[in-house]
Amino acid sequence: MRAAAATIATMLALLLAAPALAATESIGSLDAVPIIDRLDVADLPAGQLQRFWFRAGASPVGQPWLVPVVVVKGATPGPRLLLTAGIHGDELNGIAVLHRLAGTVDPAKLAGTLVMVPGLNPPGLMQSARQFTPDWGRSAPNLNREMPGKEGGNTVADFAGRLWNRLVRPNADTAVDLHTQSRGTAYMMYVFASNARTRRMAELVGPDIIKMDKGDKGTVENTLTDDGVPAITLELGRPEMFDDAMIARAEAGLTNLMRELKMLPGKVTPPPASLFVANDLMPARATKAGWARLLLPLGAAVKKDQPLAEIRDSFGRLVETVLSPVDGRISMIATDPRTDQGASIARITWWSPDPACANGC
Structure with missing residues (x-):
């Protein structure tokens, strides 16, 4: 035993x-x-x-x-x-x-x-x-x-x-x-x-x-x-x-x-003064198909209803001007000019005042 x-x-x-x-x-x-x-x-x-x-x-x-x-x-x-x-x-x-x-x-x-x-x-x-x-x-x-x-x-x-x-x-x-x-x-x-x-x-x-x-x-x-x-x-x-x-x-x-995080030595650099903080985004969409040409660069500040892009037909005729849906900053652009009806030309990040959106809408 x-x-x-x-x-x-x-x-x-x-x-x-x-x-x-x-x-x-x-x-x-x-x-x-x-x-x-x-x-x-x-x-x-x-x-x-x-x-x-x-x-x-x-x-x-x-x-x-x-x-x-x-x-x-x-x-x-x-x-x-x-x-x-x-x-x-x-x-x-x-x-x-x-x-x-x-x-x-x-x-x-x-x-x-x-x-x-x-x-x-x-x-x-x-x-x-x-x-x-x-x-x-x-x-x-x-x-x-x-x-x-x-x-x-x-x-x-x-x-x-x-x-x-x-x-x-x-x-x-x-x-x-x-x-x-x-x-x-x-x-x-x-x-x-x-x-x-x-x-x-x-x-x-x-x-x-x-x-x-x-x-x-x-x-x-x-x-x-x-x-x-x-x-x-x-x-x-x-x-x-x-x-x-x-x-x-x-x-x-x-x-x-x-x-x-104290993993490496050195002074912590503060955030850049140009940093833009948003809690919502809005797509700017083409309502007509065609060839898109952006009018503003990636990162540009925009106002509501400001022109963002032009859509032209196969002959180069203007068929639509896409406008910004809100005041904000262009955070994304489409790089392919071939554009389907309803396609997103750009996304605009902006700050919604809704308190429920503090950490994102």
């Missing part, structure tokens, strides 16, 4: 000493980069940069979808900042921002951990598609409406669930999801925020416009914020390109955020 009791006691001690379920799970490597099924940055040594492939599910031919992850773990303890990019496969500037941060953030000077995921949507990136497109198009869901997903569900639910449960949520105290506008449109440097804390984060990254916004169900930003992790969406200009000026601004803004 004493031997049996000793054996049981030993087994209990081993179980109690075993790593938690969230521990990093390595399953192999590719080109000397470890492949993992789960990440827990607490496992990783301090003062180092490490790269991983995260297995986020399987393609229709049974091969894994591998998502790149870069972790910079500081020499001293501190918060965990999660930066993600490429959840829409035609929105690329954010990927270059994370590549640059991976080359410039010094682990020896960092307090806390920087977790970067430069390419959340491999099938979308391969096809330059906004959607999650693992097959020839029988279904093309928006991965940024699928969080937190469901492991064991359909393809996109399982993919999102693995990202959420095994990579994103367990490794974030604060987060920024990087985007651009999608094909045929362009943004300024533009941030979506949803409360006072995330508005402060938005101010620190130094955008042109902050849009207070209640957001959409299933986005990385809103799902994290609702779960207690303050998060913002950072929009960086045009799709399907690397814009060096926009990338440099985002790198500087995220560095400024890390200073505010």
Whole structure:
């Protein structure tokens, strides 16, 4: 009996000493980069940069979808900042921002951990598609409406669930999801925020416009914020390109955020004086089809009923002048002059005085 009791006691001690379920799970490597099924940055040594492939599910031919992850773990303890990019496969500037941060953030000077995921949507990136497109198009869901997903569900639910449960949520105290506008449109440097804390984060990254916004169900930003992790969406200009000026601004803004979080040394830069804060937006739409020519640049201040664009027919004859629906700032423009009836030519951000709209209408 004493031997049996000793054996049981030993087994209990081993179980109690075993790593938690969230521990990093390595399953192999590719080109000397470890492949993992789960990440827990607490496992990783301090003062180092490490790269991983995260297995986020399987393609229709049974091969894994591998998502790149870069972790910079500081020499001293501190918060965990999660930066993600490429959840829409035609929105690329954010990927270059994370590549640059991976080359410039010094682990020896960092307090806390920087977790970067430069390419959340491999099938979308391969096809330059906004959607999650693992097959020839029988279904093309928006991965940024699928969080937190469901492991064991359909393809996109399982993919999102693995990202959420095994990579994103367990490794974030604060987060920024990087985007651009999608094909045929362009943004300024533009941030979506949803409360006072995330508005402060938005101010620190130094955008042109902050849009207070209640957001959409299933986005990385809103799902994290609702779960207690303050998060913002950072929009960086045009799709399907690397814009060096926009990338440099985002790198500087995220560095400024890390200073505010006490992750990096240095003085915190105040928000730009030109920053425009809005809580609503209104599309300016063409009521006739044709060729559109914008009359004002992206970012211009506008007054209600000010001309924004001209629509011309196939012979160049003016068929419509599109007017601004409100006083505000042009936050988005259509870059393709071919215009369908009812298409949005521009979006105007503005501040609604309705008290219910304080954090977004």
